Amino acid sequence: MNDIDKIQEYxxxxxxxxxxxxxxxxxxxxxxxxxxxxxxKGVGCLEGVCGSCRILVRRANRSKVTMExxxxxxVEKGMHVIFPPxxxxxxxxxxxxxxxxxxxxxxxxxxxxxxxNQCRSCGGCTESCPKGINVEQGxxxxxxxxxxxxxxxxxxxIMCDLCQTACPEFIDPQYVGLFSRRxxxxxxxxPANLMHRLEQLQQGHxxxxxxxxxxxxxxxxxxx
Amino acid sequence: xxxxxxxxxxxxxxxxxxxxxxxxxxxxxxxxxLNNFHPDYDQNAMVALQTGSNQGDLCHRQLAAWxxxxxxxxxxxxxxxxxxxxxxxxxxxxGAGCAAALTASATNAQVCLATKLRLGDSNTIMAEGGxxxxxxxxxxxQMHFDDTYKAGHYQGKTALIKQLxxxxxxxxxxxxxxxxxxxxxxxxxxLTRRAGGTSADRVLYCRDYTGLEMMRALRxxxxxxxxxxxxxxxxxxxxxxxxxxxxxxxxxxxxKDNYTLVKAHAVILATGGIGRMHLNAFPTSNHLGATGDGxxxxxxxxxxxxxxxxxxxxxxGLAWPHNLSGTLITEAxxxxxxQLLNAQGERFIxxxxxxxxxxxxxxxxxxxxxxxxxxxxxxxxxxDTPTLERQTPGILNQRFPxxxxxxxxxxxxPHHTPLLIYPTLHYxxxxxxxxxNGETTIPGxxxxxxxxxxxxxxxxxxxNALLExxxxxxxxxxxxxxxxxxxxxxxxxxxxxxxxxxxxxxxSLPMALKGPMLFPDYTGFK
Numbered sequence: 001m002n003d004i005d006k007i008q009e010y011x012x013x014x015x016x017x018x019x020x021x022x023x024x025x026x027x028x029x030x031x032x033x034x035x036x037x038x039x040x041k042g043v044g045c046l047e048g049v050c051g052s053c054r055i056l057v058r059r060a061n062r063s064k065v066t067m068e069x070x071x072x073x074x075v076e077k078g079m080h081v082i083f084p085p086x087x088x089x090x091x092x093x094x095x096x097x098x099x100x101x102x103x104x105x106x107x108x109x110x111x112x113x114x115x116x117n118q119c120r121s122c123g124g125c126t127e128s129c130p131k132g133i134n135v136e137q138g139x140x141x142x143x144x145x146x147x148x149x150x151x152x153x154x155x156x157x158i159m160c161d162l163c164q165t166a167c168p169e170f171i172d173p174q175y176v177g178l179f180s181r182r183x184x185x186x187x188x189x190x191p192a193n194l195m196h197r198l199e200q201l202q203q204g205h206x207x208x209x210x211x212x213x214x215x216x217x218x219x220x221x222x223x224x
Numbered sequence: 225x226x227x228x229x230x231x232x233x234x235x236x237x238x239x240x241x242x243x244x245x246x247x248x249x250x251x252x253x254x255x256x257x258l259n260n261f262h263p264d265y266d267q268n269a270m271v272a273l274q275t276g277s278n279q280g281d282l283c284h285r286q287l288a289a290w291x292x293x294x295x296x297x298x299x300x301x302x303x304x305x306x307x308x309x310x311x312x313x314x315x316x317x318x319g320a321g322c323a324a325a326l327t328a329s330a331t332n333a334q335v336c337l338a339t340k341l342r343l344g345d346s347n348t349i350m351a352e353g354g355x356x357x358x359x360x361x362x363x364x365x366q367m368h369f370d371d372t373y374k375a376g377h378y379q380g381k382t383a384l385i386k387q388l389x390x391x392x393x394x395x396x397x398x399x400x401x402x403x404x405x406x407x408x409x410x411x412x413x414x415l416t417r418r419a420g421g422t423s424a425d426r427v428l429y430c431r432d433y434t435g436l437e438m439m440r441a442l443r444x445x446x447x448x449x450x451x452x453x454x455x456x457x458x459x460x461x462x463x464x465x466x467x468x469x470x471x472x473x474x475x476x477x478x479x480k481d482n483y484t485l486v487k488a489h490a491v492i493l494a495t496g497g498i499g500r501m502h503l504n505a506f507p508t509s510n511h512l513g514a515t516g517d518g519x520x521x522x523x524x525x526x527x528x529x530x531x532x533x534x535x536x537x538x539x540x541g542l543a544w545p546h547n548l549s550g551t552l553i554t555e556a557x558x559x560x561x562x563q564l565l566n567a568q569g570e571r572f573i574x575x576x577x578x579x580x581x582x583x584x585x586x587x588x589x590x591x592x593x594x595x596x597x598x599x600x601x602x603x604x605x606x607x608d609t610p611t612l613e614r615q616t617p618g619i620l621n622q623r624f625p626x627x628x629x630x631x632x633x634x635x636x637x638p639h640h641t642p643l644l645i646y647p648t649l650h651y652x653x654x655x656x657x658x659x660x661n662g663e664t665t666i667p668g669x670x671x672x673x674x675x676x677x678x679x680x681x682x683x684x685x686x687x688n689a690l691l692e693x694x695x696x697x698x699x700x701x702x703x704x705x706x707x708x709x710x711x712x713x714x715x716x717x718x719x720x721x722x723x724x725x726x727x728x729x730x731x732s733l734p735m736a737l738k739g740p741m742l743f744p745d746y747t748g749f750k
Contacts, residue, residue, distance in 0.1 A: 025547050038748030041456065041478065044345040045511040047551055048633075049436050049626075052345055072633060093448045096403055151405070155433060156625065159344070159440060178444055182403025185441070189400050191414040197359040197393045208369045208389060210382040 011077040028070035028081055029053060042083050048072045051160030054130070056082045067128040067162045087164050090172055094179075102187040106145040109183075113176055116143050118169040125163035125173050131156040135163045135173045142176050148188070151181035228599045232544055232644070235567065235596040239642055241610040245563060248571040252588075254581055261584040261591065263504050263537060264682070270533050275727040276523050277665070283532035286501050290516060291523045291532075292728060293739030295721050296460045297474060297483070302718070305474075305483040310336040310452070311708040312701070313473055313486050315459045315518065316494035318346025319435075319690065320673025322442035323697030324492045324662075324704070325451045326402075333705035335451045336486055338475050340458040340495075340513045340742065344443040347496050347511055347674065348693060351435025352554035352626060353419070354427035355399075355694075356687035357392030360416055363424035365389040371422040372688060375578045376653075376681020379531065384678045387660045388688070391695040396428060399694065404441040406430050417559050419686035421578035427687040432554050432626045438690065457484070458517065458742050462491065462525050462669070463716040470525060470668035471714040487713050490704035492662070492670040493518040494697065497652045498535075500744045506649040507550025509541060512747070517740035518675035522656045524724045528665040530677040531654025536684055539564075539582040541648025543604030545634050550648045553607060553627060555579070555686045560619060565606040565642070566594040572605075580683040583647040596644060606642035613639050651689065653680045662700025668707065668714075670700040 009024045015032060022031035029046070032039045044050035053070035060078025070083065092112050099108050110117075116139055125135035134153055142150040154177030164172040200206050251257075259265050270282045275292055283291065312328045314321045317339030329335045339345070358368040368389040373380055396406070396414070406428050407415045416425040430437040446453075456478040463472035463485065470491050475484040495518030499510025508514070523529060540553040558564075558575040564582070566572050566589045573585035586605050589595050595603035609627075613620050620628055620638055631638045655677030662670040673693040680688065728735055743749035 025545075027547070030547070033746050033748060036748060040341075040512070040743055040747050040749050043512050043747070044341055045350050047350055047509075047511075048629075049433075050342075050345050050349050050511065052342060089447065095448060096401070155431065155437075156629075157440070158436065159443070175444075178403075178440055181405055181437075182441055182444065185400050185403045185405040189405060189408070189412075191359075191406075191408060191412055193361070193413040194357075194359050194393060194396055198397060201365075201390065201393060206365050208365050208386045210369075210386055211373075 011075055013075045013077070013079045013081065015081045016083055022075050024075060026075055028055060028073050028075055031075045042070070046071045049158050051158035054084065054160045054162050056084055067130060067166070069130050069160070072130070084165065087161055090175055096182060096186045099183065105147060105183050105187065109142065109145070109147070109179065112179070113142070113171070115169055115171050116176060119143070119171060120169065122168065124166035124168070128162040128166040130160060130162065131158060133157060138177055139171060139173055142180055147180040148184045150177060151184045153177065154181060232598045235598070236641065238567070239565070239569065239606060241608070241614055243611055243615055245571055248573050251573065257581055257584045257588065261588040262580055263506070264534055269504055274731040274733060277526055277528045278532065281532060284503055284535070286503050287498065287516065287519070287532060289737055290501070290520050290739045290741055292733050293520065293737040294725065294728065294735040295524070296738045297718070299718065301483055302474065302485060305485050307485045307487060308336065309487045309713060310334045311488065312336070312490050312492065312704045313338065313488035314492045314494060315473065316496060316673070317341070317343040318494065318496055318673065318693070319348035319438060319442060320693035320697040321492070321494035322446045323694045324494060324672055324701035326442070326445055326449060327698045327701030328705040329449050329451050331702065331705045333708055336454065336488070337446065337451050338454040338457045338459055338473070338486070340456070340517070342455050343446060343453055344439050345511060345513060346439065347514055348435050348690070349439040350509070350511060350552070351438075351690050352432040352552065353556050353686040354417065354429030354434045355396070355690035356419065356426050356685070357396045357428055357691065358389060358424070358426055359393055359396070359414060359428070360425055363426055365392065367423050368392065368426060372679070372685060373681070375421045375683050375685045377683060379681030381678040383660055384658070387699070388679055388692060388695050392691055395691060395694045398698070399438065399441070402441045402445045404430070404438050417556060418576070419559065420555055420576040420582065421685050427556070429556070432556060432624050435690065459521060460740065461718055461721070462521050463487075463718060464525060464720045465714040465717070468526060468666065468720055469714065470666050472716045474718070485716060487716055489707040489711060489713070490668055490670060492672060492700050492704050493522060493656065493675050494671070494673045495675050497674040499649050501741065502744070503535060503649055506537065506647070507541060508649040509538060509550055509552035510649070512743065515741040515743065516652070517742060518671065519655060520740040522664060522666070522669065522671065525666050525669065525720050527669060528657045529655060530657045531682065534653040534682045535649065536579055536651035536653055537583040537647035538650035539579055539586055539647055540607055540645040542630070542634070542643065543602060543646035544598055544644035546599070546602070548634050549646070551630065552648060552650065553630070553643060553645060554624070557607065557609065557612070557624060557627065560612060560623065561615060562612040563608045565608055567596045568594060578683050578685065586645070586647055590646070598644065602646070604644040604646040607645045608642050609638040610640055610642060651684055653677070653682055653684055658696070660699065661703040662696050663703065670704045672696040672700040
């Protein structure tokens with residue numbers, strides 16, 4: 001565990017209905033661990049990129065509930081935290097290889113994500129994003145077929161699904177963003193330097209010669 | 225005595241950005257630096273294994289305890305356990321596991337993928353630096369081979385390295401086909417950057433989110449495939465037939481308190497690294513599930529492991545604030561030109577030397593009193609991001625958004641304030657021995673990614689881990705899928721444990737520890 005210096009100040013917080021007293025320098029997850037509460041599910045990278053530890057937070061004397069990540073949020077006096085369950089996974093299924101050409105992307109998209117057109121611009125998705133992505137704008141761009149631009153907005157998306165939880169029209173914006181990024185790569189990323197090298201390899205122009213054991217340079221600190 | 229905050233603030237006041245610093249002075253010979261200051265070279269941390277295929281080999285003391293630990297299950301636990309049949313069982317839901325599962329299922333094999341946490345919860349998702357592939361005009365697979373072999377102190381298996389570097393460009397092609405983006409220049413060429421200890425610009429990337437971008441695409445591809453998933457299902461034991469071949473595995477459920485037996489023609493271990501063992505009490509950059517489970521399972525079945533005394537301490541883990549210690553700062557920041565400074569504001573090593581040397585040099589500065597001390601027990605050195613920003617205005621926001629976000633969280637603005645860093649336990653260089661098809665020494669058992677060993681020798685260069693997981697994940701997946709046409713399902717049992725437990729007893733080893741670890745003890749998991 002992280003080398004945490006002597007805890008100087010304790011604060012009372014409520015996590016999933018249980019009140020605990022934890023050091024103020026701790027994240028929500030560390031606070032649970034430090035107080036003897038087992039927490040494995042909903043914990044992943046501990047660096048804010050895996051999206052596992054999504055939480056709803058209400059701070060003392062504030063009515064607003066915010067959506068955050070438990071590994072990135074420090075406990076504060078009077079804070080209420082809930083780990084909400086993940087929404088069920090999407091039922092749709094698609095293969096990039098089923099989309100015949102780039103003209104067909106929009107058709108496929110409308111088939112897979114018809115609900116995007118129902119967006120009522122309530123802004124709930126954008127407000128819920130712990131990464132500050134303008135999710136709503138992404139939905140508008142995707143509805144217009146601007147997938148490259150949509151994908152670009154979602155570069156920091158960690159698939160925490162909070163925007164989906166927030167959407168009253170059952171849009172799952174994180175998958176719209178991911179679809180947009182994937183079709184952009186699949187249809188538009190054709191780098192000449194890579195293609196040229198693949199061709200050279202295919203023609204057998206580039207090989208690798210393994211050094212013979214006698215030609216080995218001096219071994220450095222050899223061991224098993 | 226000054227409080228820690230004061231120590232840090234005092235150190236910070238002495239720092240000045242400077243675009244014209246002199247080169248590091250006389251450098252210590254690499255051997256001397258490693259022998260004296262790298263944690264791998266501390267002989268007190270190593271013991272000889274007393275049982276198993278690697279009996280007599282040196283192994284890190286903490287890892288040895290787990291390799292020689294007792295099983296978590298009893299025969300009676302399995303009596304009424306349901307049995308599932310599949311062609312290929314993949315254990316692990318990171319990049320290697322997904323690449324293996326996707327490749328196997330593309331050949332119409334039936335594939336099960338079991339993950340301890342959620343699909344995608346892995347070290348892959350955290351990788352920032354990028355992925356190596358020799359695609360530039362002035363670069364060749366041979367140069368990639370030479371760099372990898374040399375950086376690993378000539379301890380890597382040359383046949384594996386050769387396969388790795390030749391696979392590089394096709395791995396990138398495959399990833400693009402899965403829907404992964406890379407950064408390109410105006411004319412659409414892939415951008416490349418230089419890794420420490422290498423001779424050409426060879427690291428491809430997607431900002432500093434390369435692993436996240438890769439994992440998002442692979443996870444989505446896997447979710448949209450025929451692969452059957454078992455989330456929150458750690459594997460607690462492998463299954464074997466009379467000949468000791470691998471024929472399946474025992475899945476535990478974190479949601480229901482029960483076990484499931486999976487019968488498979490082939491099992492692919494892709495369980496990742498060991499950072500959460502916190503070797504030598506180091507902080508780690510690894511995700512919560514990186515507890516070396518695959519090594520323990522494979523060793524009990526008799527598989528040969530290698531380089532068990534070699535780990536990577538990434539030079540730039542955050543050392544301040546303390547509660548973020550161990551968080552990784554990508555090598556790409558040094559690759560872009562950021563320098564390392566000691567308390568005197570001096571450089572002390574060429575920042576783009578291989579990782580083991582840079583880490584050892586940082587530890588040397590701190591041990592010898594030239595580090596920036598922030599508490600009685602901890603010190604670090606500066607990563608000079610403000611000077612980098614002065615040299616190339618805008619570079620931090622453009623190329624390192626994740627770093628800037630980390631700064632916001634730690635209330636340190638890297639545009640104006642240098643980051644205090646210290647090495648963090650990052651990667652397991654060794655692992656289960658494999659051949660170029662990902663086969664271990666046990667028939668039916670495959671291995672890919674960080675759990676496997678042999679490619680990186682005693683030190684890994686930036687970008688080779690992401691290449692390895694896809695290159696060897698695909699290889700293992702393809703080869704493992706072919707086993708289904710050759711044979712019928714075999715008997716499954718845990719009889720290999722009888723011999724293993726006998727060996728433990730004969731060697732008078734304590735049987736109190738039950739492995740694999742699954743989760744570090746501070747999570748409260750039993």
